[in-house]
Amino acid sequence: DAKTTQPTSMDCAEGRAANLPCNHSTISGNEYVYWYRQIHSQGPQYIIHGLKNNETNEMASLIITEDRKSSTLILPHATLRDTAVYYCIVRSYYGQNFVFGPGTRLSVLP
Amino acid sequence: NAGVTQTPKFRVLKTGQSMTLLCAQDMNHEYMYWYRQDPGMGLRLIHYSVGEGTTAKGEVPDGYNVSRLKKQNFLLGLESAAPSQTSVYFCASREGAAGDKNIQYFGAGTRLSVL
Numbered sequence: 463d464a465k466t467t468q469p470t471s472m473d474c475a476e477g478r479a480a481n482l483p484c485n486h487s488t489i490s491g492n493e494y495v496y497w498y499r500q501i502h503s504q505g506p507q508y509i510i511h512g513l514k515n516n517e518t519n520e521m522a523s524l525i526i527t528e529d530r531k532s533s534t535l536i537l538p539h540a541t542l543r544d545t546a547v548y549y550c551i552v553r554s555y556y557g558q559n560f561v562f563g564p565g566t567r568l569s570v571l572p
Numbered sequence: 573n574a575g576v577t578q579t580p581k582f583r584v585l586k587t588g589q590s591m592t593l594l595c596a597q598d599m600n601h602e603y604m605y606w607y608r609q610d611p612g613m614g615l616r617l618i619h620y621s622v623g624e625g626t627t628a629k630g631e632v633p634d635g636y637n638v639s640r641l642k643k644q645n646f647l648l649g650l651e652s653a654a655p656s657q658t659s660v661y662f663c664a665s666r667e668g669a670a671g672d673k674n675i676q677y678f679g680a681g682t683r684l685s686v687l
Contacts, residue, residue, distance in 0.1 A: 494674070505576070505662050505678030506615070549614065553674070560676060562607075562614030 466550045471567040474544075480537040482566050484550030487531040493552050495526060496560065497535045501546040506562070509535065509548075540570045575599065578663050578679035585653045585686045593648040593682050595663030603666045604646035605630075605676065606638060608659040615662060621646055653686045660684070 467485040474480040486495065496511040510517055510524045512533075517524045523536040537544055549565040576597045585591055595604065602623050607615040607630075617630030621640040635657060637649045646665075650657060660683050664676040 496675075503660060503681065505664075505680050506676075508675050508677065511675070560615070560617075562616075564612070564614055 466552055466563060468548075468550050468563065468566045470564070471569070473569050473571055474537075474540045476542060476570050476572050477539055480540040480544065480568060480570070482535040482537075482548050482550075482568065483532065484535070485532045486550070486552045489530050489552050490554070493554050495524065495530075495533050496551045496553065497522070497524065498549045498551065498560075498562075499544075499546040500549070500565070501543075506549065540568075542570050542572065544568065545570045576663055576665055576677055576679035578661075578682050580682060581680065582683045583685070585650075585684065587654060587686060589653050590649070590651050591653065591684075592650075593661055593663075593684075595646045595648070595665075595679060596644055597646075597663075597665040597677075598644065599665060599667070599677070600643070601665035601667050601677075602643075603668075604640065605664040605666075606636070606646065606648045607662045607664065608632065608657075609662060609681075610659050618648065618661075653684075655686045658684060658686045 497509040498506040500506045510522050512524045526533045547565040547567050549562050551560045579594045605620040606618040609615045616632050618636050619638040621627045624643040627638045639647045660681045662681050663679045666676045
């Protein structure tokens with residue numbers, strides 16, 4: 463599975479959009495991009511995933527560049543409860559497990 | 573719908589003691605996983621199972637054993653606990669093999685301290 467690179471930490475003002483970048487320059491054609499988050503040592507929570515098209519659900523939007531070498535997770539109106547560590551994971555279509563790197567620690571500030 | 577349930581939530585062991593962590597899922601998922609998470613780090617895969625009666629090693633399997641006698645349960649055993657096994661343990665399950673069914677759902681974790 464391709465390796466990902468994320469910033470160590472980010473801040474965002476409450477009510478503003480939070481844009482979390484992820485670099486996955488070695489991604490291959492059959493690999494999906496997944497985003498999870500972990501709130502204060504709870505179990506990781508699935509957010510969204512995509513292959514090459516942009517995706518949106520009730521939690522977030524995922525923007526994948528045309529060359530698929532990077533992506534951005536967008537939380538449109540961040541709240542204090544969105545403070546968490548966000549993990550960007552790339553895995554193949556039949557991949558068995560997720561490789562969780564250190565992720566990005568997002569702090570939403572009042 | 574409880575999802576993925578882990579028991580116990582907390583445990584303190586002395587070096588050399590044994591224990592079993594239980595993971596139960598009520599989503600009829602085929603695949604189940606055990607991860608450990610050390611402070612400030614991401615999750616690392618210990619063992620996983622692709623179906624009832626099957627198990628396989630992950631990234632850090634040493635010192636652990638697992639069993640999947642029933643589809644809904646995945647047990648993680650520590651035969652002789654060591655301080656290096658102090659960690660938070662997460663169980664996860666997922667529905668199917670590929671693509672859009674390749675989403676893992678996690679339990680709340682078991683916090684284990686080995687003194």
